[in-house]
Amino acid sequence: MEALLFRQIGDAQVTEVPDPEPGPGCVIVQVANTGVCHTDIDILHGRYMCAFPVIPGHEIAGTVVAVGEGVPGSLAGTRVAVDPLLPCGTCRACRAGRPSLCADLQGYGATRDGGFAPLMAVAAKNVHPIGDLPFHVAALAEPFACVMHGVDRAKVEPGMRALMFGAGPIGLMMMLGLQARGVTDVTMVDLEPTRLRQAEALGAAATADGASVQPAALGDGFDLVVDCTGVAEVCARMPAFARDGATILIFGVCPPAARAAFSPYEIFRRELTLIGSHSLCFNLPDALEVLQGLGSKAEALVSHRLPLAEIARQLAHPLKTGTMKVQYDAAA
Incomplete structure (x- = not known):
């Protein structure tokens, strides 16, 4: 063959x-x-x-x-x-x-x-x-099984407010996986307008341009913030979009040598949960x-x-x- x-x-x-x-x-x-x-x-x-x-x-x-x-x-x-x-x-x-x-x-x-x-x-x-x-x-x-493993790792609950960085195929699958678990308030962030339009067509509650998005423009924060870009610089920004007590899920695959800077004090003081999900x-x-x-x-x-x-x-x-x-x- x-x-x-x-x-x-x-x-x-x-x-x-x-x-x-x-x-x-x-x-x-x-x-x-x-x-x-x-x-x-x-x-x-x-x-x-x-x-x-x-x-x-x-x-x-x-x-x-x-x-x-x-x-x-x-x-x-x-x-x-x-x-x-x-x-x-x-x-x-x-x-x-x-x-x-x-x-x-x-x-x-x-x-x-x-x-x-x-x-x-x-x-x-x-x-x-x-x-x-x-x-x-x-x-x-x-x-989709990888996505649902991430959803399970994040211990999502119906009614949570979620923010997704990356509206490519995996980001859209993650949005649909969250919707299947009762998380319908999902905001999608991407650099490509066509992907944001597709996210809207698939049920995103809101979308935002990744080149200019700022936490203050998206309300009072999110219960779940997910990276589906695999870009370390994006990961470093995620705590700023999270509510106190929120979960941050690293799902996108960053290069092994990439590094993202977090404030350990912020993770501690705001009781943020930082998790990964593989396969x-x-x-x-x-x-x-x-x-x-x-x-x-x-x-x-x-x-x-x-x-x-x-x-x-x-x-x-x-x-x-x-x-x-x-x-x-x-x-x-």
């Missing part, structure tokens, strides 16, 4: 690779859609855990077409989404139910072949039925349930569905203006 293969750092090619075989406890998924994530770019450039050569892609939906030893034959034909995490199950974090912090974390699309290919081998325990959800919507389940946490079924309830709002999160050759070009030269989620589509 033809697949997108990362041979080594900086080397991405569409090339012939052997068809995968279903080992014991595994299935073969015929891939329908796989989303492009910035993590794929980081893997290509050696900034994230990986094992070259590898087929990338970890936001996957498709159909089980073959099963290995020990897997019920009835699973064949099931439409599924894939949980890409492969935690060890024995380290301290795994025993505590925190797979994203596994000391020996592996994952499809990073250390195991992923979804930028027509077929992939997956542990049967990592596939989850999607019912009649369209494949391109079901391929949003992995990033997903066995909650892909929860994400699918949220997606089932979104209807056309989920459709709006996918802007491009491309063949493999175009995905290779997208990873080398990412589309920017007017882009939401970009996906490999086997039918494209």
Whole structure:
């Protein structure tokens, strides 16, 4: 089969690779859609855990077409989404139910072949039925699961007032995830007017221009302030927008060497809670349930569905203006 293969750092090619075989406890998924994530770019450039050569892609939906030893034959034909995490199950974090912090974390699309290919081998325990959800919507389940893990980490409650920095696809998913938990008063901040208009169309209570926004212009502060930009300078500004007793969630992925300056006294005196959220946490079924309830709002999160050759070009030269989620589509 033809697949997108990362041979080594900086080397991405569409090339012939052997068809995968279903080992014991595994299935073969015929891939329908796989989303492009910035993590794929980081893997290509050696900034994230990986094992070259590898087929990338970890936001996957498709159909089980073959099963290995020990897997019920009835699973064949099931439409599924894939949980890409492969935690060890024995380290301290795994025993505590925190797979994203596994000391020996592996994952499809990073250390195991992923979804930028027509077929992939997956542990049967990592596939989850999607019912009649369209494949391109079901391929949003992995990033939505990451979002819902962040929502759970923030211990959100209905009626909270939230501020979101970043109205790209992840920021919009975070807004929709908060809405699903009863947080409807969400203000979105971004530099790009088209993204702010899309946030409004998806139910943002208010929007603001990130180049000029000031705390005083947004009222008396927010119960939850979330970064979905991955920009350290943005993170440094977040306490100024928080009410006393608020939670600040670092969700965007800043470069490892980036630093943001906070006043420890302010965190202490105002009883601010500063938290992070990494990846997903066995909650892909929860994400699918949220997606089932979104209807056309989920459709709006996918802007491009491309063949493999175009995905290779997208990873080398990412589309920017007017882009939401970009996906490999086997039918494209």
